[in-house]
Every structure is written in C-alpha cells, then in structure tokens.
Amino acid sequence: MKIKILLLLLTTIISFGFSFAQAQQTTIIEDFKPSSLNQPQQEYPMVNSQGYARFKIIAPAADSVRVSLGLGGRGGTKLEKASDGSWMGTTEGPMDEGFHYYNVKIDGGKFNDPGAMNYYGSIRWESGIEIPAHDQDFYTLKNVPHGHVQQVLFPSPSTNTSRRAFVYTPPGYEMGKEKYPVLYLQHGWGEDETAWMNQGHANLIMDNLITEGKIKPFIIVNTYGMTNEVKYGRIRDFKIEAFQTVLIDELIPYIDAHFRTIAKQTHRAMAGLSMGGMETKTITLNKPEVFSYYALLSGGTYAPTDIKDKSKVKLIFLSCGSRERPEGVIKAVEALKEANFNAVSYISDKTGHEFQTWRRSLYELAPLLFK
Amino acid sequence: MKIKILLLLLTTIISFGFSFAQAQQTTIIEDFKPSSLNQPQQEYPMVNSQGYARFKIIAPAADSVRVSLGLGGRGGTKLEKASDGSWMGTTEGPMDEGFHYYNVKIDGGKFNDPGAMNYYGSIRWESGIEIPAHDQDFYTLKNVPHGHVQQVLFPSPSTNTSRRAFVYTPPGYEMGKEKYPVLYLQHGWGEDETAWMNQGHANLIMDNLITEGKIKPFIIVNTYGMTNEVKYGRIRDFKIEAFQTVLIDELIPYIDAHFRTIAKQTHRAMAGLSMGGMETKTITLNKPEVFSYYALLSGGTYAPTDIKDKSKVKLIFLSCGSRERPEGVIKAVEALKEANFNAVSYISDKTGHEFQTWRRSLYELAPLLFK
Known part of the structure; x- marks a missing residue:
C-alpha cells in the first residue's frame, strides 16, 4: 500500500503543470485579458474566455524563448x-481552469515571466497564471468580513531555529473570546508554508464559507513540511520524524498557547495535498491521540486496516482531480465505509494535480469538519 | 519648500540602487558565501566579507548578461x-552594507536572478541581495519571543474594494489584555505594503528592541500608499487625497476596532520613507488631530512654520543616509529645536537611499516613541 502511494505521488508530480483540457485546434476567441495574478500595471500574460493563455516576453536579442x-x-x-x-505566443489549446505554475526558458536559462507574480513551487519561486474558473466565486475576494492571516515565528528546539507558520483566524476572532478548533493544512512537494494562502486562497475560501453560514469557523495553520530535501523520484527516502517532531512537539503547543484553540484531539484536523497528504497519513496514524479528522488531497488513501482504533477517527476525506486517479480514491472510500468509517470522497471535475483541485477540496472538506 | 522636497526625492530615486562604498580596485578576498536572501538551496548570488557581490546566471545561449x-x-x-x-561576474567594488534591489538584463530583456528571492520595488518584484552589515545584530532573527505579523483585509468604500495591510503585534499581544499605541509606517515610491516587513525586517527590529527592554511595545501598521501611479519625474503630480481618505477614514478606524489600540492622537505616530515621508508630512500637517509623533526617513523635512499648533506635536524625527543630504536634515532639526520642538536627527553612516538607512532609522526612532 505504501509503495502504491509513493508511485501515485511520483506519477502525479512528474505530470505537474502539464494538464491541458484539450489539445485540438479550435478558433481562438480574441477576448484576452490580463491574468488576475499579474504584477501591477502588467498587461501580459493574458488569458481568454476559452482558457487559452498568451505570453509576451521582452528580450530583443534572444535567440529562443x-x-x-x-x-x-x-x-x-x-x-x-x-x-x-x-x-509572443499562445498555448496550443485551452488550459485547465485555475492556477498554474510556469517559467520561461530564455536562451537555455530558466527565468520567471516579469509580468506575473511569483509563487513558491518546485523548490523555486515560479511564475503563476490564473485561468478563470466557472466556479471561482467561492475563492473570490468579496466585500465580506475577512479573517486575518498571521505570520508567527515559533521556537523549534529540535531544528535550533525559529520556524514560520501562517495562521488563519476567522473574522471577529481578534476581539472575541470564543475558542476554535484547528485544521493543520500541509502543502505539497516543492512548495512551502506560503502555498495555501497565496496559491490556494484558503483564507478567502474560509471567509466566504463563514459569511454564507456554511461552516462553523475554525483556525487553519500552515507550516513548512520539510519535504524539499527530497528530489524527484526519491520520495521513498523521505523520513517523517523531523517534521513530526516540529509539528507535534513544537508547533501545536505554540498554537495552543498563543491562540484561543480547543486544544483537544476531538477538535483537531490534519490535511495535506500531494506529499503533504503522505505526511498527513503517516502522522495521523503515528499519533492517533492528536487528530480526529484526516484528509488527503491528491495524496493517497487510507485502508481500513491502517487504523488501529476506529473510535478515534471522526472523518476520513479523500479527494483528487478527475485527471488523476479518481477510481483509487472512490474505491478506498467505499472500503472505508464498508468498514463503518465516516469516509467521504470528492473528485474535482476536469482538473489534475494542481491547486484548483485543492481549492475545491478545501471547500468541500471545511463543512464536514468539527461537526 | 515643497519643491525642494520634490527635487530631493527625485534625485534620490534616480540614484536608487547605485550606492557603491568605493570604486577603487582592491584585492578581493575569496571568502564568498551565499547571500542570506537567496532562494532555498541556491548558491548564487554570493557576497564576501568586503561587500563584493558575485553573480552566476545560467543562460548558455545568451549573447549578453x-x-x-x-x-x-x-x-x-x-x-x-x-x-x-x-x-559570472563580480561587482567592481564593495557594495554598501544592507539590502539592495537588482535585476538582470539578458539579451535586452529585464528579468530576475533565479537564485535570489524577490522584493517589491520599482513597481515590480525585483531580486534582492543582502550585504552583511557590521550592525546587523539589531535585525537578526534570534531565539527571543516574536511578535506576529497579521495580514488584514480592511473594507475601503472610497476605493470600492478590500485593501491589504500588515499589522505587527508585539510578543504576547495575542493572549494579553493591554492596549498599545500605533505607528503607521509607510514604504517609498515603487514599493508596497510588503516592504517594511520583508526588506526592512521591522518585525525583527521590534522583537529585539522589546526583548532588550529598550522600547515600550507598540503596534506597527503598513499599507499601500497608492504612490505607484506616479512615474519617475512626475512626483509633483501626486495627489494625497485618495490615500489620506483610505488611511484616516478607513484603515485607522478598522485598526482601532480590531486591535487593542490606545485610540488617541497622543498614542499615534506616522512615519514614512522617501515618498512615504512626503505622504507623512502632508497628512500629519493636514490632520494634526490624528498623529502626535512624526518621522520622515529620507523623505524631506519640516520647517517650524509648517506646523500650526506646536502643542499637538510630541516628536519630529528626521533621518537620512550619509550619502544623501544629511546637512538638510541636520539644519532642519536645528531650526525645529530653536523653535522649541522636540526634534531629533539621525544620519545613517555610509548608506544611501536604501533600506539599511531605514532599518537603522526605525531602530533609532522606536525608543523615542510614546514616551
């Protein structure tokens, strides 16, 4: 089972960034607009209503771009x-909806597009582009009460430094007295603790869900999963111990001491995307006394036999994009349900191993947490 | 007077980024190390103990880098x-200590160095490099209690959107009951609300000052000064009204409603660097009922005649780098003192119109605030 997850992760990581909706040539509609992730005052890259992306790079003396x-x-x-x-150039076909990382090869060197903002992925700050999605309303910035995203530097004796985490607190948290449950939410390989708020818009997803009364407010915590020492194809060499110590022995106690949390296993969830899912699976199984809600987003599956004490698990949520391996997720959830787990699957339509899958997964997961 | 400030700003902006300590050829010591602002696992750019910077860019087919x-x-x-x-290449001479923006021209196009992290300046995300400073201890990340930096999205009816601000709260704020004074601290032209925490390390400067008992803790707020619609040489076209409305009528009420502030003129300061100094001067003079501490960092001066009601001003702090025009700052403070203002000047040694000047200025200013 473990090997299977590793292979799944490897396959999906290698396909990262290359998920085209369709490759056939169609008539391109000339309604291109600047991508919403462009740097201020930058016209390019542009996207059109079909999902084509058009790029413009200034490098007059270059031989190849x-x-x-x-x-x-x-x-x-x-x-x-x-x-x-x-x-200049336009993609050969429409792109999948949502966020994509990219970079620009100029005369053999890898650079970023000066028109686009940068997002941490593939162990580098990459360019980002946003293909408008039919369902983008749920992560749109609206005129609603907004939670705060706090950068905290927590002491980590095990790594002999102060480590960074981002903490989403729901609207009104800052002047209230209520205590909240907490979701520890991990990024994937090549990314870091900035991914869920920057690329994922996790804060806006929460603001909108809370405003619409669709969820009970909770806190989200993101920190670096220490995944990036591992190169492509060597994920099986990853050892969980260092990160598990940081998370369980250092970060959670810091969060419980500095935020108004309900500091109990029954009010703590862990979720992660891709390699963060692998971390989530390993740590939730190693530490059943810490978390009661588990979620793997394009990050593998649980089998009923993985779990020693069923009574400690309140929810298992498994998701992926329809362009990944949905049958694995669906079958795993069927098996979990047969074994009387509260298990839920979610397949994101027409998306791959990319952030649109994970934005949607968070949107589906959040209402199921801390019921 | 106003024209003079505008000219000063223009001159200093044009010289931005070109402040060499010395141009003479000396023997270069081969003790180069990766800059502390490099992306993870990146060796280049490097800096040596003399302040030389060495760059390495991969672009095998380029004609010119x-x-x-x-x-x-x-x-x-x-x-x-x-x-x-x-x-590859090494700067012709040592650089000034501290932070520098830069970019890379490849075959006529402007890109960022893939080895370096990016910082918002010159209305673009630029590469950043850090020349180790003899006095870097005051902004070093240490094993001390750290304040949090909160990203807030505050409603702005005047601009019909939610605007972003960053709020530094001192260590222990989050579980305490105390109320704090507030410093509204502005970036310069070409920058945005990320500058003071990212480039300036304002949070670390505060953490260290508080730990050493050198200041009374206070809150710092950074937001975008709406300065970047103004191109080089057209700063006199800048109109303060839109930003003044956002700051005074929207941001300050939000901060006072969502944070434990002492919401009084006597416990509110405004400071800004470069064009943020121009904004600070204009707004403090327009709104003497809002702020009682004023600070201009490489951002012009006040004359005694500028101020209508002396009793409302608790401190005027003026600073700049020794490579700027220190005599203007020193003379202005002399005149203010003669007119019985509590005025303080600070000249940063061997730095120009760059962030090392402003990091040091904040370090000098903070102990003088809210006494």
Missing part, C-alpha cells in the same frame, strides 16, 4: 519574435 | 561567459 506551460511532451509553448522585438 | 548592481553611470556589472556555459 519558450514558456513551460503547454503540451507536456512537446516542451511547452514556443514564443515567436514579433516585429517590435518582443516574443 | 548584465546585473543592474554596480557603478551607476556604467550600467552595473557585466557578466562574462564561463567555461560551463554560465555567466
């Missing part, structure tokens, strides 16, 4: 030199 | 192609 987004096997999108000395 | 840091008039540092296909 290529954007990593595009059809996987064919090395992305090759830009052509325009008459003004810039390089 | 140049780093913007270096001697102003000569267009920075030209990299040379090394035998492994990379481009």
Whole structure:
C-alpha cells in the first residue's frame, strides 16, 4: 500500500503543470485579458474566455524563448519574435481552469515571466497564471468580513531555529473570546508554508464559507513540511520524524498557547495535498491521540486496516482531480465505509494535480469538519 | 519648500540602487558565501566579507548578461561567459552594507536572478541581495519571543474594494489584555505594503528592541500608499487625497476596532520613507488631530512654520543616509529645536537611499516613541 502511494505521488508530480483540457485546434476567441495574478500595471500574460493563455516576453536579442506551460511532451509553448522585438505566443489549446505554475526558458536559462507574480513551487519561486474558473466565486475576494492571516515565528528546539507558520483566524476572532478548533493544512512537494494562502486562497475560501453560514469557523495553520530535501523520484527516502517532531512537539503547543484553540484531539484536523497528504497519513496514524479528522488531497488513501482504533477517527476525506486517479480514491472510500468509517470522497471535475483541485477540496472538506 | 522636497526625492530615486562604498580596485578576498536572501538551496548570488557581490546566471545561449548592481553611470556589472556555459561576474567594488534591489538584463530583456528571492520595488518584484552589515545584530532573527505579523483585509468604500495591510503585534499581544499605541509606517515610491516587513525586517527590529527592554511595545501598521501611479519625474503630480481618505477614514478606524489600540492622537505616530515621508508630512500637517509623533526617513523635512499648533506635536524625527543630504536634515532639526520642538536627527553612516538607512532609522526612532 505504501509503495502504491509513493508511485501515485511520483506519477502525479512528474505530470505537474502539464494538464491541458484539450489539445485540438479550435478558433481562438480574441477576448484576452490580463491574468488576475499579474504584477501591477502588467498587461501580459493574458488569458481568454476559452482558457487559452498568451505570453509576451521582452528580450530583443534572444535567440529562443519558450514558456513551460503547454503540451507536456512537446516542451511547452514556443514564443515567436514579433516585429517590435518582443516574443509572443499562445498555448496550443485551452488550459485547465485555475492556477498554474510556469517559467520561461530564455536562451537555455530558466527565468520567471516579469509580468506575473511569483509563487513558491518546485523548490523555486515560479511564475503563476490564473485561468478563470466557472466556479471561482467561492475563492473570490468579496466585500465580506475577512479573517486575518498571521505570520508567527515559533521556537523549534529540535531544528535550533525559529520556524514560520501562517495562521488563519476567522473574522471577529481578534476581539472575541470564543475558542476554535484547528485544521493543520500541509502543502505539497516543492512548495512551502506560503502555498495555501497565496496559491490556494484558503483564507478567502474560509471567509466566504463563514459569511454564507456554511461552516462553523475554525483556525487553519500552515507550516513548512520539510519535504524539499527530497528530489524527484526519491520520495521513498523521505523520513517523517523531523517534521513530526516540529509539528507535534513544537508547533501545536505554540498554537495552543498563543491562540484561543480547543486544544483537544476531538477538535483537531490534519490535511495535506500531494506529499503533504503522505505526511498527513503517516502522522495521523503515528499519533492517533492528536487528530480526529484526516484528509488527503491528491495524496493517497487510507485502508481500513491502517487504523488501529476506529473510535478515534471522526472523518476520513479523500479527494483528487478527475485527471488523476479518481477510481483509487472512490474505491478506498467505499472500503472505508464498508468498514463503518465516516469516509467521504470528492473528485474535482476536469482538473489534475494542481491547486484548483485543492481549492475545491478545501471547500468541500471545511463543512464536514468539527461537526 | 515643497519643491525642494520634490527635487530631493527625485534625485534620490534616480540614484536608487547605485550606492557603491568605493570604486577603487582592491584585492578581493575569496571568502564568498551565499547571500542570506537567496532562494532555498541556491548558491548564487554570493557576497564576501568586503561587500563584493558575485553573480552566476545560467543562460548558455545568451549573447549578453548584465546585473543592474554596480557603478551607476556604467550600467552595473557585466557578466562574462564561463567555461560551463554560465555567466559570472563580480561587482567592481564593495557594495554598501544592507539590502539592495537588482535585476538582470539578458539579451535586452529585464528579468530576475533565479537564485535570489524577490522584493517589491520599482513597481515590480525585483531580486534582492543582502550585504552583511557590521550592525546587523539589531535585525537578526534570534531565539527571543516574536511578535506576529497579521495580514488584514480592511473594507475601503472610497476605493470600492478590500485593501491589504500588515499589522505587527508585539510578543504576547495575542493572549494579553493591554492596549498599545500605533505607528503607521509607510514604504517609498515603487514599493508596497510588503516592504517594511520583508526588506526592512521591522518585525525583527521590534522583537529585539522589546526583548532588550529598550522600547515600550507598540503596534506597527503598513499599507499601500497608492504612490505607484506616479512615474519617475512626475512626483509633483501626486495627489494625497485618495490615500489620506483610505488611511484616516478607513484603515485607522478598522485598526482601532480590531486591535487593542490606545485610540488617541497622543498614542499615534506616522512615519514614512522617501515618498512615504512626503505622504507623512502632508497628512500629519493636514490632520494634526490624528498623529502626535512624526518621522520622515529620507523623505524631506519640516520647517517650524509648517506646523500650526506646536502643542499637538510630541516628536519630529528626521533621518537620512550619509550619502544623501544629511546637512538638510541636520539644519532642519536645528531650526525645529530653536523653535522649541522636540526634534531629533539621525544620519545613517555610509548608506544611501536604501533600506539599511531605514532599518537603522526605525531602530533609532522606536525608543523615542510614546514616551
């Protein structure tokens, strides 16, 4: 089982960034607008209503400019030199909805698009682009009460430094007295503790869910999962111990001492995407006395036999994109249900191993937590 | 007077990034280490104990690679192609201590160094490099209690959106009951609300000052000063009204409603660097009922005649780098003192219009506030 998860993770990581909705040539509608993730005052990259992306890079003396987004096997999108000395190009087909990482190859070197903002993925700050999604309303910034996202530096004797975490507190937390349950939510390989708020809009998803009365407010904590020492294809070499110590012995006590939490196993959840799911599975099984809600987002599955004491588990949530391996998630949840676990599966339609899958997964998971 | 400040700002902005300690050729000591602002696992850029910076850019097929840091008039540092296909180069002389923005010109296009982290300046996310400073202890991350930095999204009816601010709360704030005074601290032209925490390490400066008992703890608030619609040389076209409305009518009421502040003129300070100083001067003079402590960091001066009601002003703090125009700051403070203002000048030794000047200025200013 463990090997299977590792292989799943490896496969999905290698396909990272190359998820095209369709490759056929269609008529491109010329309604391109700047991507919502552009740097201030930057027109390019642009996206159109079909999901095509168009790039423009200024490098008049370059010989070759290529954007990593595009059809996987064919090395992305090759830009052509325009008459003004810039390089321009449009993806061969529409992209999947949501967030994509990318970079730009210029004369053999890997750089970022100066028009786009940067997001931490693949162990580097990458360019980001947003393909408008039909369901983007749930993570849109609206005129509603907003929770705060706090950067905390917590002492970590085991790593001999202060480590960073981000803590989402629900609207009104700061002047209230109520205590809240906590979700510890992990990023994937190549990412860090900035991913869930920056790429994932976890704070806006929560603000909107809370405003609509769809969830009981809770706190979210993101920290770095120490995953990035592991190179492609060597995930089986990853050892959980260092991160488990940071999370269980250092971060959770800090959060419980500095925030108004309900500091109990019954009010604590752990979730993670991709390699963060692998971490979640390992730590929830190692430490059943710490968490009672478990969620793996494109990050493997639990089998009924994995869990020693069923009475300690309130929910198992498994999800992935429809372009990943939904049958694995669906079958695992069926088996868990047969064994009388409270298990839920969610398949994100027409998305792959990317953040749109995980934004939607959080949106589906949040109402199921801390009931 | 106003024209003079505008000219000062223009001059200093144009010289931005080109402040060399000395240009003479000396023997370069080969003790280069990765800059502390590099992306994870990145070796380059490197800095040595003398303040030289060394760059390495991978772009095997490029014709020309140049780093913007270096001697102003000569267009920075030209990299040379090394035998492994990379481009390498070392600054012609040592750099000033502290933080510098830079970018990389590759075949005529402006990109960032893939080895360095990015910082918002010049209306773009720029590469950043840190030249170790003899006095870096005061902004070093230490094993001391750390305040939190909260990202808040506050409603702004005047601009019809939710705007972002960062709020530093002192260690222990989150579980305490005490109320605190507030410093509203502005970035410069080309920057945004991320500058003071990212480039300035304002949170670490405060953590260390508080731990050493050198200051009474207070809250710091950073928001975007709406300065960046103004291009080089057109700063006189800047209108303060839109930002003044956001700050006075929207942000301050939000902060006072959501944080435990002492919501009084006597416990509120405003400070700003460069164009943020110009904003500070204008707003403190327009709204003497809101702030009682004023500080301009490389951002102009006050004359005694600028101020209508002397009794409302508790402190005027003026600073700049020794490579700027210290005589203007010193003379202004002399005139203010003669007119019986509590005025203090600070000149940062051997620094220019850059963040090391402003880190030091905050360190000097903080103990004078809210006495």
